[in-house]
Amino acid sequence: MLNGKKVLLGVSGGIAAYKACALTSKLVQSGADVRVIMTEGATEFVQPLTFQALSRNPVYTDAFDEKNPEKIAHIDLADWADFVILAPATAHLLGRLANGLADDMLTTTLLATTAPVYIAPAMNVHMYAHPAVKNNLLTLEKYGYRFIEPGDGYLACGYVGKGRLEEPEKIIEVIERNETRAQPLKGKNVLITGGPTQETIDPVRFFTNHSSGKMGYALAEVAKELGANVTLVSGPVQLDTTSGIELIEVTTSEEMFEAVTTRFQNQDIVIKSAAVADYRPKHVSKQKLKKQDGPLVLELERTKDILKYLGEHKEQQYLVGFAAETENLKEYGKQKLNKKNLDAIVINDVGNKNIGFKSDQNEVHVMTKNGLEKDIPLDSKVEVARNLFEIFIKDMAGETH
Incomplete structure (x- = not known):
């Protein structure tokens, strides 16, 4: 796919600049014509001559060094x-780009280009989590930049966590997938809920469930890949979202209902x-409940049935529910599909320890209002999400499965 493509590689001043050398080599091996722009900081880690040798093209480091008087280099x-x-x-670099600054060769070129821009961040784990960096990422996402998320692992600073530049092979894989993939959900608004809810008993205790949120987050990631404007309403989980997804964090079933x-x-x-709680304590104690002799009896009341409400009020929306079951999967799933006026339902066997809550893998059975029934075999939750969206998109278009 990269054969004959003209690739402009921007390298900024971090220790991960050494990986950009391998990336340049692999791009050239794939048949791409690669030209490199380095920031001043990048030249402290790698010499321009290295990239010149690997790319077989001149390397650009200075906005005022016009190599050809007939052309303005950064515009060209x-x-x-x-x-x-x-x-x-x-x-x-993210901060300068997000604020429209153009004070060197790389940033002036980036402001002038209309080509797709892929950003592969690399920095200390705490820097990546800083609110200012997050805001800059969101701003760049709104501008249309695309992101290759950093990996988890050992960082040069000695920390272990998210912030490591993705491997060159993965960067190329992501770009090839994006450049060849259609985006059938471009311009569509997609809302996904994920994770558990927590229902308070007293100031120190609550009811919850084993949901990790991994399936909901995988669905949100894939929806974003397919071009959608994604809103993820999430209960309390320990997961990171892909840049550009609007995350609404909630705790209780009532907060999720409102969101x-x-x-x-x-x-x-x-x-x-x-996985929203079906019941919550009818009375929440303002003080910690103390241990007592004998059993403790709590009176529970039903929470609002969010899915039922959506089914009763939907207009043009395509509505999908999930059914976490341990027995009679298809029977209970079909009942829920019809009773709650859904367009499709995805049935999980949460009794299977290999695919239940907290697992990185899943296998599901899908039913649609139009009569489709399909098993999606065991795979990563991201791949399962891709298969699900393929079904939903075809079903929305009225295509025969």
């Missing part, structure tokens, strides 16, 4: 590129994969 490069890769992209219903009208697809 901006127009020349089929796409741009920033690897590594430091926190400093979903107030946004429901503007959605095209709603997928409710969260």
Whole structure:
């Protein structure tokens, strides 16, 4: 796919710049024509001559060094590129780019290009989690930049966590997938719920369940890949979201009900994969409940049935529910599909320890209102999500499965 493509690689000043050398080599081996722009900081880690030898092209480091008097270099490069890769992209580069600063060769070229730009961040785990960096990432996402998420692992600073520049092979894989993949959900609004809810008993205790949120987060990631504007309403989990996904964090079933219903009208697809509590304590103690002799009896009341409410109020929305079952999977799933006026239902066997809550893998059975029934075999939750969206998109279009 990269054969004959004109790739502009921007390298900024982080220790991960050494990986950009391997990336340049692999891009060239794939048949791409690669030109490299380095920031001043990048030249402290790798010499420009290295990239010149690997790319077999001149390397650009100075906006005032015009190699050809007939052309303005940063405009020429901006127009020349089929796409741009920033690897590594430091926190400093992200901040300058998000604020429209153009004070060196790389940033002036980036402001001038209309080509797709892929950003591969790399920095300390705490820097990556800093609110300013997160805001800059969101701003760049709104501008249309695409992201290759950093990996988890040992960092040069000695920390272990998210912030490591993704491997060159993975960067190329992501770009190839994006450049060849259609985006059938482009312009569509997709709302997904994920994770558990917590229902308070007293100031120190609550009811919850074993949901990890991994399936909901995988669905949100894939919806974003397919071009959708994604809102993820999440209960309390320990997961990171992909850049560009609007994350609404909630705790209780009531908070999830409010978050979903107030946004429901503007959605095209709603997928409710969260494990919402069916009951909550009728009375919440303001003080910690003390141990006592004998059993403790708590009176519970029903929570609002979010999925039932959505089914009763839907108009143009394509509504998908999840059914976490341990027995009679198809029977209970079909009942829920019809009773709650869904367009599709995804049935999980949560009694299977290999695919239940907290697992990284899943296998599901899908039913649609139009009569489709299909098993999606065991795979990663991201791949299962891709298979699910393929079914939903075809079903929305009225295509025969």
